[in-house]
Structures are given as C-alpha cells and as structure tokens.
Amino acid sequence: MSTILKVENATMQFGGVVAVDNLNLEVNEGEIVALIGPNGAGKTTAFNVITGVYQPTNGAVYFQGERIVENHPQGKLKKLYKGEHAGEYTHVLAPTPDHITKLGMARTFQNIRLWKSQTVFDNVLIAMHCRTHANFLAASFRFNRKEEREQRDRVAGLLETVGLYDVRNELATSLPYGKQRRLEIARALATAPRLLLLDEPAAGMNPQETQELTAFIGEIRDSFHMTVFLIEHHMDLVMDISDRIYVLDFGKLIAQGTPEEIQNNKRVIDAYLGVAEDA
Amino acid sequence: MIGTQQSRKNSLTSLILVAVMLAAVVVLDQVIKPTDSMSMLLKVLQKGSIYALAAVSMNLLNGFTGLFSLGHAGFMLIGAYTYAIFTIPSEARDVVYQYYDAAIRISFPEVLGNALGPVGTLVGVVLAVIAAGLAAAVIAWLIGLPVLRLKSDYLAIATLGFAEVVRAVFQWGKLGPVTNGSNPLKSFVRINAFQLKLGGTTISLTTFVPVLLATVCIAFIVLLVNSTYGRSFKAIRDDEVAAEAMGINLARHKMLSFCVSSFFAGVAGAGMAMVLGIAQASNFKSAMTYEILLMVVLGGIGSISGSCIGAMLFIAASEWWLRGLDSGVFLGINAPGIFRNGFRLVVFSVIIMIVVLFFRKGIMGDRELPDLLKKRPGKGAAGK
Secondary structure, X not given: OOEEEEEEEEEEEEOOEEEXXXXXXXXXXXXXXXXXXXXXXXXXXXXXXXXXXXOOOEEXXXXXXXXXXXXXXXXXXXXXXXXXXXXXXXXXXXXXXXXXXXXXXXXXXXXXXXXXXXEHHHHHHHHHHHXXXXXXXXXXOOOOHHHHHHHHXXXXXXXXHHOOHHHOOOEHHHOOHHHHHHHHHHHHHHOOOOEEEEEOOOOOOOHHHHHHHHHHHHHHHHHHOOEEEEEOOOHHHHHHHOOEXXXXXXXXXXXXXXXXXXXXXXXXXXXXXXXXXXX | OOOHHHHHHHHHHHHHHHHHHHHHHHHHHHHOOOOOOOHHHHHHHHHHHHHHHHHHHHHHHHHHOOOOOOOHHHHHHHHHHHHHHHXXXXXXXXXXXXXXXXXXXXXXXXXXXXXHOHHHHHHHHHHHHHHHHHHHHHHHHHHHHHHOOOOHHXXXXXXXXXXXXXXXXXXXXXXXXXXXXXXXXXXXXXXXXXXXXXXXXXXXXXXXXHHHHHHHHHHHHHHHHOOHHHHHHHHHHHOHHHHHHOOOOHHHHHHHHHHHHHHHHHHHHHHHHHHXXXXXXXXXXXXXXXXXXXXXXXXXXXXXXXXXXXXXXXXXXXXXXXXHHHHOEEOOEEOOOOOOOOHHHHHHHHHHHHHHHHOOOOOOOOOOHHHHHOOOOOHHHHOO
C-alpha cells in the first residue's frame, strides 16, 4: 500500500492566528481516512492548503510521490542571504486548485457549491471539462463529438451510480439537501480523481441520511477504487467507515490511529469527544 | 445517447429558419426602393444586425462568463479602424489622409481584386474583417493580462477606462499617418458595394451583407456557448470557487472569453464602419457601450436571442418608430410644440423603464427562443 497523500510540516498562519500548526499526515491508497476535531480546529484550512486554495506559510504537500505544494518560512521568492543556500531563491510551489484537480484530487465543499443555473446533468458534465482534449475552436465546431458523447455516457453512468439519474434534468438547486450532497460527490468523481476529499459530507443530514451516506462512501471506495479523505462531525459515520483517524485541536495534531485507539485516547476525549456520562 | 437525435433535429430546424430569414432579407433588399417609406426597415436591419452582434459578444462576457466589462466601444473602435485602414483604395487614400502621409499603403480588396477579380475583392473584404477582429482580440489579450485579475465593478471601471484611452490614442495627432488623427476615415468598401450580377439583372446585397456577417458570427458564439467551453464559462459565472476546484483554469477561460468577445466586438466595429461608411474615433464613446449594455439587459442577460431582439427593438425604436417624436408628427398627431428635438429620448427612456419594471430579467430572461416552446427544467420545484 503506497502513500498517495503526504502533508509535511504544513503551517498556515493568518496574521497572528495559526490555523494549522505543523501538520504532518499521510493517506495511503485505498484507505478511508478521517480528519476530526472541534469547530475552528483548522480542518477545512488543512483541506484548503492541500487543494491549493491557500498557500501554506510553511511546509509541503506530496501527492502520489510528487511535491505539489511547497513553501518555506523565508517567504515567497525571497532571495536567501544567509546559510548554505545563500544567493539562491527559496523554492515556492503554489499551483492553482484547478491544476491540483487535474493531477487527480477532487473535493467537495462544506457549504454546498453547486452551479445554480445548471441542471443536475450539466453540473456533472461541466466537471468533466478538465479532462477535455479539444481546444475551443474544435469544441465550437463540434469536432469533439466522440469525446462529448463519451462524456455524456459517463455522466449518465455516474448519475445512475449515485442514484440521481431520474432527476438529471432538474435544476441542481431544486434537489433536496441530501441529494445535493450526493450530486457534489458525483461532480467531484467526474473529474476522474484518485483521491476524494470530502468536507463534512454529512453536515445537516438526519441520522437515516447519514447512514445512507456512510454506505455510499464505502461503495464509492470499492467501486471506483478511490481513496477517501474526509472531514466529519458525525462520529457514527467516522467510526464506521474510517480506517484511520487524525484529530486536530487548535491547529495541532493531537492524536492519530484506528477508530478504537481514538475512542480511548484521553486527549481526544478531553478536547473533542467528551465523556458519555456528561452528555 | 441523450437527446442526440433531438438536438440534430433542432439544429436542422434552426438552420432552415436562418436560411429562410437570409433569403427574406435578400428579397426585401430588391423589393424596397430607397424612396419608399419602408426603406427605414432596411436601415434598421443593417444597423440592428451589427448592434445585435455587438450585444451578443458583450453578452458572452457579461452574461455567460459573469465578467462585467464595459470596454466594448474601445474594441469596436479598434475593429472599425483596422477594417477601414486595410480597405481604403489607393486612389482615395491621399484624399482621405489629407493632412498626413498615409503610413499603411495596402488595401486587401484592391490587391486581391487585381489578382483574382471580384472574388478576390470579396476575399479581401473578409480578410480585412478578420483582421479587425484579430486586432481587437490581440489588444484584449494584452489588456486582459492585468485587468482580468479584477472582479465585478473594478473590472468594469478598468475596461471603461481602457476604452476611453483607446479613443484618445486613436485621435492623437502623432498617430495621424495611421489613424488620420481626429479626422474620419472614409471611402473604404461599404455595404452598398456588394452586388451580384446574374445575367442582365443586378441583385443588391446591401442589407444582406451585414445581416449575413452578424448571423455567421452569432452562430459561432451560439456554438461556443453550447460547447464544453461555454458550459465552463457558465460554471465560472455561477460559482468561481467551485469551477476552479473542478479543474477549470480560471485565468485561461476568462481570457478566452474576453478575447473571443473582443474579437466579435472588433468584427462588429468593422460592420459598423461598413454600414455607416465612416470610421471616426469620436463616434465610439462610452455612450455606445451603454447602449449595447442596455440592449443586453433589455433582451435578457444570458440569452443570445434576447440580445438580438433587444438590439433590433432598440435600433428600430430609436431610428424609426420614434423618429416622429423629434420631428413634429407622431402617430398622426401634429404637435410641433411638444414633438421637437430631444423629446424622443424622453419617451424612449420612459419605455425602457417600463420594460425593465415589467420584465425584471429582460424580455427573454436567460431563455432562448426555442426554450419558449418547451418546459423549463425543474422550474416548478426551483421556486423563489
């Protein structure tokens, strides 16, 4: 089992606030890994660093062995005047999120961000645009008919897998909440990723919907051979499907391990899970 | 698999409709004599089709990509001048550039016309039109590099400023050998130069040419908007963050939309020069951009057929239907005291306000003409 995602000493500082403090984590291929922690612990910030939305103050991100994000404390493109590398420029790698998506990492959002004026079908179809080979002239004159037909067939297949094929011609925003979440996942899958990052996929769902989603995430992993890295507050879901769990508190990693280890970890119970008797 | 049969049938239908429309324009051109009272219809068709193209190209940027840009008059100016400069015949050149020594001494229609005959002249004109578009697109690319980092109002202000700068530069005396300073360029190939001689009869293509030019360009924009690139433009408009996260390169796609839009603005500028027979920088004021924006808004932001309808109605109303309000007699009412210069604009403004009040999202909203015949996707459930 090889490492697909590795975050090394990632620090994200906003002015005086250190949202993520020296985070180190690894996700192996085929795993479902969860990142949990109290509100404001820096989970989403960590996601944004990984997907290139923010450039970290310090640290690096490796994806499939390739270094995709990197920054040094010296800052952006600053010349080094001291130390053994004096005279050189610091190495800054700051790809835009679309570049990272093309490398094979797709994400969903905590607050659903579907394209409002588009139908369910088009929402998924647009996500396939990043795998289109035709340039705009070829696409305008319809020289890419074959590619387009393949994409439409794949969208239909994908929608059938996630159970949204019947509502494919509805506007995305007219769907009920749970289905919008599913559509976001389908849209992320349409970019043909190898690693799927889910930002609170069960937020706002009732227990039954959460249960369905748990099964759904497992299905995705099995049928698409996907690695899943998710942020979640529903402990049932997390403990059910995660192979490993990382716990963040105030930007710092306070624990990591299997669900059993996390459930019995004193620091995690104090910081986040709480004791059953108190509840 | 999904709707391929249907869409093929639809595109065939629209192709036939467009052909019928173009044929009708040719017939009208022959039937209506310049002295007829209906001759205004031809003028409206000529000018309206060019404005429709300008409005659709603005809609591509403002309506479909969500980039609020107000630089359209600037790009049209570049297109109009490029077209004019490259089509002025050599014998007229010294008269046109009376105060300057003309720097560019090549006329595409003339050079190709001498080599290939009438077909060569036509190819030369087409080349000059394409050059007009390319010139505008290249300038757009240069401007876009810094400006497209801006958003909404700031982008509008920056592009508006750009258009004003272009207008000033083209009137600059030092550039006189190229742009003829603040003097107009004229004597270049106009629309009334297009005629078809079949046997003994001459078929005038005066109205057909601008309508055809606009139709071809708008057809391309329709194809682009419905392609995978057009869909990504709409995604950028709807949610930029999501679009970027789904692998759409924002900088590249915004630039593409900006350049394509400017290309067709340049072509519309060339068409405008062809229709008016004159290219003068002082005509391309920011007021022209606002007129085009008004057409887009009246027609419906995000609707191509809406922009065409908006442009045609706007031109017809301002040039034809409401003319009487300026000249004393309107709808048979003879009241020179009220209906005098400027009253037309008052009425026109009131009409626009009424339209905007009753059609909040423009005449067409974000629908196209064929959509009127079928059900809106998920409209019932969408709600407000």
